[in-house]
Amino acid sequence: MTITTAGPSTSVVDVAGVTTTFRRTGAGRPVLYLHGAFFPTRWLPFHDALAQSVDLVAPVHPGYAEGHPPGWLRGFDDLVLHYRSLLDVLDLDRVDLVGYDLGGWLGAQIAAHYPERIRTFTAIAPSGLWLPEAPMFEFLNASREQLEAALFGGPAGEHGYLLAAADDIEAYTDAYGENGVTARLIWERRYDVGLARRVALIDVPAQVIAPVEDHVVPVVHAQRWAELLPQGRLVTLDAVDHALIIQAPSRVAQAVTSFIEEVAA
Amino acid sequence: MNRLEFYLFHLMPYPFIPPGEEFESIWITLPNAMYDPRTGHRLYQEYLEQLVLAERLGYDGVLVNEHHQTAYATQPAPNLWAAYLAARTSQIRIGVIGNALPLHRNPLRVAEEIAMLDVMSGGRIISGHVRAMGAEYVSAGVDPTTSKERFWEANDLIVKAWTEDGPFPWHGEHFDIEYVNPWPRPLQQPHPPIWLPGSTSVDTIDKAAERRYPFMLTPTSNWLSKSAFARYYEVAEEQFGYTPSPRQLGRLVHTHVAETDEQAHREARAHIMWFFRNGLKIPGHLMMPAGYNTKESLRRTLEGKAKAGAKSFTELSYEELVEGGYVIVGSPQTVIEKYEQMIEDYRIGMVMSAGGHLGSMPHWMVQKNMYLMAEEVMPHFREADGKPTWGQHPPLAPQTYSEHAATVPRPERMPTVRWDGDHYLDTTTAHIPEVYGAIPGLKDSP
Numbered sequence: 001m002t003i004t005t006a007g008p009s010t011s012v013v014d015v016a017g018v019t020t021t022f023r024r025t026g027a028g029r030p031v032l033y034l035h036g037a038f039f040p041t042r043w044l045p046f047h048d049a050l051a052q053s054v055d056l057v058a059p060v061h062p063g064y065a066e067g068h069p070p071g072w073l074r075g076f077d078d079l080v081l082h083y084r085s086l087l088d089v090l091d092l093d094r095v096d097l098v099g100y101d102l103g104g105w106l107g108a109q110i111a112a113h114y115p116e117r118i119r120t121f122t123a124i125a126p127s128g129l130w131l132p133e134a135p136m137f138e139f140l141n142a143s144r145e146q147l148e149a150a151l152f153g154g155p156a157g158e159h160g161y162l163l164a165a166a167d168d169i170e171a172y173t174d175a176y177g178e179n180g181v182t183a184r185l186i187w188e189r190r191y192d193v194g195l196a197r198r199v200a201l202i203d204v205p206a207q208v209i210a211p212v213e214d215h216v217v218p219v220v221h222a223q224r225w226a227e228l229l230p231q232g233r234l235v236t237l238d239a240v241d242h243a244l245i246i247q248a249p250s251r252v253a254q255a256v257t258s259f260i261e262e263v264a265a
Numbered sequence: 266m267n268r269l270e271f272y273l274f275h276l277m278p279y280p281f282i283p284p285g286e287e288f289e290s291i292w293i294t295l296p297n298a299m300y301d302p303r304t305g306h307r308l309y310q311e312y313l314e315q316l317v318l319a320e321r322l323g324y325d326g327v328l329v330n331e332h333h334q335t336a337y338a339t340q341p342a343p344n345l346w347a348a349y350l351a352a353r354t355s356q357i358r359i360g361v362i363g364n365a366l367p368l369h370r371n372p373l374r375v376a377e378e379i380a381m382l383d384v385m386s387g388g389r390i391i392s393g394h395v396r397a398m399g400a401e402y403v404s405a406g407v408d409p410t411t412s413k414e415r416f417w418e419a420n421d422l423i424v425k426a427w428t429e430d431g432p433f434p435w436h437g438e439h440f441d442i443e444y445v446n447p448w449p450r451p452l453q454q455p456h457p458p459i460w461l462p463g464s465t466s467v468d469t470i471d472k473a474a475e476r477r478y479p480f481m482l483t484p485t486s487n488w489l490s491k492s493a494f495a496r497y498y499e500v501a502e503e504q505f506g507y508t509p510s511p512r513q514l515g516r517l518v519h520t521h522v523a524e525t526d527e528q529a530h531r532e533a534r535a536h537i538m539w540f541f542r543n544g545l546k547i548p549g550h551l552m553m554p555a556g557y558n559t560k561e562s563l564r565r566t567l568e569g570k571a572k573a574g575a576k577s578f579t580e581l582s583y584e585e586l587v588e589g590g591y592v593i594v595g596s597p598q599t600v601i602e603k604y605e606q607m608i609e610d611y612r613i614g615m616v617m618s619a620g621g622h623l624g625s626m627p628h629w630m631v632q633k634n635m636y637l638m639a640e641e642v643m644p645h646f647r648e649a650d651g652k653p654t655w656g657q658h659p660p661l662a663p664q665t666y667s668e669h670a671a672t673v674p675r676p677e678r679m680p681t682v683r684w685d686g687d688h689y690l691d692t693t694t695a696h697i698p699e700v701y702g703a704i705p706g707l708k709d710s711p
Binding site: 067068069140141142143166169170172173174176177179180181182183184187188 | 402403406407408409410411548549550551553554555556558559560561563564567568571
């Protein structure tokens with residue numbers, strides 16, 4: 001298990017038979033944060049930045065902590081139902097929903113199915129739309145070097161420790177296991193042809209936060225998300241790439257929380 | 266009984282590519298603009314000639330296999346090769362080792378094609394079943410995370426399709442087919458032999474031992490070969506209560522034989538290095554894509570390699586390859602001694618790639634290797650008559666019309682068509698006036 005000990009202690013709840021790991025910290029409006037395919041299990045400065053002004057609930061998707069997809073996980077529908085159940089278990093009637101990368105893709109499906117549970121929706125560099133002219137970077141079959149260049153738009157510098165080196169067998173195989181769960185979800189389709197229609201049904205205050213240039217999910221995706229969301233708007237950040245939550249945690253967190261506060265007011 | 270069966274194994278590489286240091290991977294990403302179909306045609310003709318020659322030389326079988334998008338092996342559709350070989354040979358066994366079952370959306374296609382081949386060839390087919398290397402999942406776009414489940418479900422569906430009368434429904438976790446009823450059925454009964462080719466993965470070895478499927482070990486060191494074959498015996502004897510026949514175990518070890526040890530090394534050295542340095546050049550992230558293996562299994566493998574200080578194939582020197590037993594190179598006497606040692610150490614009864622093509626080896630050298638193997642090595646392991654296993658048994662299907670008429674019962678139903686009313690015509694004699702004239706109204710019809 002790769003849950004690091006930094007950050008608030010992890011809690012474990014039973015969600016309809018699925019042992020679910022999450023961390024919760026901060027005070028204010030409850031925010032459900034859904035991680036992406038990258039940095040799925042670590043507690044990050046970005047989490048701390050969010051928790052300064054909201055009640056942050058940050059679960060780990062089923063399988064990522066264990067390093068293999070559970071047998072029951074056959075697609076996004078299973079995760080949508082899992083998170084509805086998690087909200088019930090935590091007695092959270094409505095949340096502000098935030099999803100990064102694959103978590104944005106997942107969050108959109110939760111919001112489309114259960115809009116009554118969602119106050120606002122924020123998608124950070126979300127993946128999942130079918131835009132064949134601008135395909136997502138093929139990160140599941142990339143070397144560490146290729147992945148680093150795509151995520152950070154160049155050398156990762158001080159953040160390099162987040163990417164496992166091949167000679168660090170434990171970290172490398174942990175990342176391999178996490179990618180295996182992502183593979184279960186998206187290997188056969190790196191996008192969802194029906195997602196655009198579902199995004200267009202999410203009629204809640206929404207924003208898309210994306211880097212000006214993204215080498216994993218080309219920025220035209222973020223633009224399209226913002227167009228599709230009935231109440232959507234696009235916020236772009238410069239000097240970052242797809243790893244924006246790592247590269248500029250305070251700026252991204254600020255964009256998230258100010259939007260939530262703005263809607264609340 | 267012959268003590269060792271000899272199989273010619275072919276990868277059909279396309280060797281006219283840069284050295285391995287100049288490309289990322291020979292699988293998946295090596296630009297196919299490097300492939301000239303005119304040269305490919307010449308190579309295919311040579312490879313076909315080598316495989317056909319194996320019968321005349323007395324090999325027990327020829328083996329082809331499935332790989333995709335790679336110069337390492339230009340044979341994405343092995344059943345096509347088997348069909349070609351079935352037409353060009355008459356008695357030798359033909360092994361497809363194997364079809365990559367999970368890559369098929371409908372594995373019945375494999376059941377159908379192998380049954381076709383088995384009937385076409387007169388019952389000479391060996392049906393190898395493989396999960397396929399991780400790289401093939403990158404090429405095929407098929408989910409690697411369910412590949413093991415899909416493999417075993419496909420295998421079981423194929424066996425059932427061959428052995429149980431159809432139509433029957435198959436409602437599996439991965440395949441849902443309402444009517445399983447393939448025509449033709451295979452000639453060999455109860456079905457063509459199934460082989461499981463594999464590396465040293467204990468999962469594969471254990472399953473093969475459990476099901477009594479012959480296991481063919483892909484190239485590795487003497488040391489790992491020994492533990493892999495010992496595992497098969499141990500699992501068979503201790504968990505499943507039987508002692509395997511040596512014919513259930515085969516080792517794929519490329520062997521080059523020449524007049525003297527020195528001559529054999531001179532001939533094979535560069536081509537062996539082409540195979541290991543260029544032909545096996547593939548980075549880990551393409552070899553082992555996400556979800557193909559479990560985290561724990563990959564960790565065990567990597568830790569084991571690190572602990573043993575094991576090098577990857579591309580890092581091994583020629584001397585290390587020879588000394589480690591990854592390849593066998595030498596005079597007939599040397600080869601005989603090493604094969605004797607394999608029989609003693611591993612208790613195996615089959616050797617694959619016993620003479621034949623490897624890497625960039627030219628046609629003439631391959632043939633020379635094969636002739637020497639057949640004349641100088643094979644007889645040592647055979648009964649006094651020197652015949653391959655297939656020469657010791659009559660063919661499964663009648664070889665002549667007279668034999669067919671004498672040994673196969675007449676069909677229960679002749680081809681029949683209902684004419685008018687209650688009149689039925691046997692179409693095999695319906696063109697004879699004395700037959701059709703007996704049916705009212707038929708005599709005068711045009």
